[in-house]
Amino acid sequence: MNVLAFTFLLWIGSLFAGFLGALTGLGGGVVLVPLLTIFFHVDLRYAIGASLVSVIATSSGSAAAYLKEGFSNIRIGMFLEIATTLGALLGAYLTAKVPASVIAIIFGIVLLYSAYVSRRTRPREEIAQAPDPIATKLKMNSSFPDTTGLRTYNVYRVPAGFGIMFGAGALSGLLGIGSGALKVVAMDQAMKIPFKVSTTTSNFMIGVTAAASAGVYLSRGYIDPALAMPVMLGVLIGSLMGTRVLVKTRTKSLRLVFSVVIVLLGVEMLIKGIGGKF
Amino acid sequence: MDSLDNPKHPLSNADWYEEQVENTIAQLLRGGVLLAAVVVIAGAVLYLGSSPLAHVSYRTFQGEPEHLKSVHGIVRSAFAGQARSIMQLGLLLLIATPIARVIFSVFAFAIESDRMYVIFTLIVLGVLLYSLFGSFLVA
Numbered sequence: 209m210n211v212l213a214f215t216f217l218l219w220i221g222s223l224f225a226g227f228l229g230a231l232t233g234l235g236g237g238v239v240l241v242p243l244l245t246i247f248f249h250v251d252l253r254y255a256i257g258a259s260l261v262s263v264i265a266t267s268s269g270s271a272a273a274y275l276k277e278g279f280s281n282i283r284i285g286m287f288l289e290i291a292t293t294l295g296a297l298l299g300a301y302l303t304a305k306v307p308a309s310v311i312a313i314i315f316g317i318v319l320l321y322s323a324y325v326s327r328r329t330r331p332r333e334e335i336a337q338a339p340d341p342i343a344t345k346l347k348m349n350s351s352f353p354d355t356t357g358l359r360t361y362n363v364y365r366v367p368a369g370f371g372i373m374f375g376a377g378a379l380s381g382l383l384g385i386g387s388g389a390l391k392v393v394a395m396d397q398a399m400k401i402p403f404k405v406s407t408t409t410s411n412f413m414i415g416v417t418a419a420a421s422a423g424v425y426l427s428r429g430y431i432d433p434a435l436a437m438p439v440m441l442g443v444l445i446g447s448l449m450g451t452r453v454l455v456k457t458r459t460k461s462l463r464l465v466f467s468v469v470i471v472l473l474g475v476e477m478l479i480k481g482i483g484g485k486f
Numbered sequence: 487m488d489s490l491d492n493p494k495h496p497l498s499n500a501d502w503y504e505e506q507v508e509n510t511i512a513q514l515l516r517g518g519v520l521l522a523a524v525v526v527i528a529g530a531v532l533y534l535g536s537s538p539l540a541h542v543s544y545r546t547f548q549g550e551p552e553h554l555k556s557v558h559g560i561v562r563s564a565f566a567g568q569a570r571s572i573m574q575l576g577l578l579l580l581i582a583t584p585i586a587r588v589i590f591s592v593f594a595f596a597i598e599s600d601r602m603y604v605i606f607t608l609i610v611l612g613v614l615l616y617s618l619f620g621s622f623l624v625a
Contacts, residue, residue, distance in 0.1 A: 212538040215530075250544040261577050265522070268515040268583050282508065286591060287606055293613040300617070346602070415515075415584040416610065422581045423618035427556065429549030433573035434542075437530050440577065444523060 219438035226446025237263040237385035242473035252308045256384030257430030262443040263386040267415030270451040279408035291370045292377035293420035299381025300421035312481030319474030322389035323467040342366040369399040381421035386414035507594045518583030522576045529572030
């Protein structure tokens, strides 16, 4: 394929990835690497590099919009970033040590798990217990604007959330993804933070997490400017469009569509990884 | 924050301050991404204009040349007018954006006298700077 056609097709594909990623809070990166490797026949390491750079663009671009809405919790984000950045550093170092086929298999599992998480509906039981004393000490309990006005919330199980965040960071560094699904699991499921606050704070954290492994990637030559350019510009514009829709639409049907896409890509990554096609 | 609930309700100092911080971070992130995108697009125009019909393939990993792998090399070759280096400079600005945000947060928490969060933020900043410069030293 020639430069012009390749760049244009990649830009369109990335635009869709960014749009869906922002809408679901799962990030565009989770579909970018399979998109690049399966459909554009890009080497896994170049794909991971381009994906990671785009993840920073998505996170920073949409965090700006979310912050103005008042959904993000900066304190929760900053505290948990200690875990995600340390994990990201570890993950980025592991990328050079782990064979490509193993990375592909891990990627497939992460995709299937992301889809499973996004489909699982958790009954929102009202928790009567007192918030985690650690959360109170770290000033994490806060409020966010809801349809009915300002809604306050408490934060639970901080150590469990911190632990999952380290794992999310390691996966982010290993696979060049934002690990949005795992970050949302840590906040939404473990720490019982309201879904909208979880997804937006997750988006906010992803950029800092990705920056922690980007330096390692750059020095290893994983980041190719001509490949990352259309991917980054596409994902950025797509995610900005997706962010605008998030506040208005119900996420239910969209998450279903996105989950199906993720499952298909996950199965493909698993098959190719097991078959040693990377 | 409170003002969304009742516009006439006077904000407390802390709430007003936090809202200012959030607005500034939002502008910082947006500005950084916008600047990065403009530089990447400038490089892209040069790159696509120079050889639009050349064959391209990323099937095999070769790694990037030395001048695209370090901050110093990227800046120098970008100012020499190389299209790929200009795009890489834009990507470098993008990587720098979250780092700038963390640096800003250090000062924001310091002004608020929130020593605990100043320390948390400095830890995060340390990890980020180690990644960007520590790995270059090794490489």
